[in-house]
Amino acid sequence: MLKLFKLFNNKRLFILLIALVMFIVVMGFSLGTRKSLSWPENFLRDTTGFVQNLFYKPAGYVAGLFQDIGNLHKLAEENKELKILAAQSARERTQYNFIKAENERYKKDLKFTKAQKNLYNYEYPIANVVSLTTEPSNNTLVIDLGAKDGIKLNMSVISIEGLVGVISQVSNFTSTVKLMTMMDVNDPNSQPPIAATVFNKEGNTFGMIESYDQQSGMLMMNKIPVGNPVAKGDIIISSGIGGVYPRGMTIGTVESVKVGEYGLTSTAIIKPAAGFQDWKELFVVFTEERAE
The missing domain is CATH 2.40.10.350 (Rod shape-determining protein MreC, domain 2)
Known part of the structure; x- marks a missing residue:
């Protein structure tokens, strides 16, 4: 029984030593300067990239959709403000043209009445x-x-x-x-x-x-x-x-x-x-x- 216990302890020590050696080897591969990755690293990187790509694109589409909706709402508000400004400008232009035409008529009226008064002693209300x-x-x-x-x-x-x-x-x-x-x-x-x-x-x-x-x-x-x-x-x-x-x-x-x-x-x-x-x-x- 004592021999079996010693054998078991030796096996555990042996496995621990092997694991330590493998860890050191892996660390050496990871820290060392290499031109290419090992196949486990390639597999892990490719798998990670595939999964990220699989989830990233739909998420990007959804984010872009919400952004486009936000932009459309902003454009609608800007368009509404532009329409209001255009209508206001048209009203002001019409009012200006009306006042200008009226002013021109009154100038002609005043000129006419002054000229007539010089000819005849009449009043022209x-x-x-x-x-x-x-x-x-x-x-x-x-x-x-x-x-x-x-x-x-x-x-x-x-x-x-x-x-x-x-x-x-x-x-x-x-x-x-x-x-x-x-x-x-x-x-x-x-x-x-x-x-x-x-x-x-x-x-x-x-x-x-x-x-x-x-x-x-x-x-x-x-x-x-x-x-x-x-x-x-x-x-x-x-x-x-x-x-x-x-x-x-x-x-x-x-x-x-x-x-x-x-x-x-x-x-x-x-x-x-x-x-x-x-x-x-x-x-x-x-x-x-x-x-x-």
Whole structure:
């Protein structure tokens, strides 16, 4: 029994020595300078690399997916902010263009009124157009000046280009303007005829603008005495005779002149200076007599 125990102890010592030797050999291989790895090391490295590659790629895809989702959300937010900025910029640009155009109109209006005051001792308060009716039987517009502003019936209303019409109705805060396109000598409710003459020929020319041709868009200046030097291209203005229309209101330009039916008078075809456009502002003419 004692011999068996000694033999067993010797075997354990022997195995321990072998293990120690193998450990030293392995350490020598590991620490030493080698050009290639042993097959256990190759196997271990290849296995580890395969397993890492197997799990790393799906993990990378998942991480990239979440990153892309995050980027899409960020891009959506940036796109939303850009749309808001673009809309704001468009509104500001539109507002700027509107204010610029309005400012340019007011500059022209001011220049016009100053020039007119130098010619005639009239006042020209600016009136904003509230509404416009273009029905053939009721061609009128409404302005934002009324009785409180001194507006009275039959006052002349003009644009920068020329005569537009006359005041036909007055309320406290607004007034109705009957346009020259309503002028008809055969209609007692139409705009009153205009005693007219030729600019720079005031002492030698005379006629009555009594009607407007709806088809041609022209005014008819009748009762021109034969021999009056009214010619194509002449500028027709109001003569002031009759007291309804102030002197010097631009009416239009002569397109042609024809002799009347019996050869005693002539008729001039007048192209209106005002053009009857979509006005924004007009002027009511205050003469000294009307202002009283």
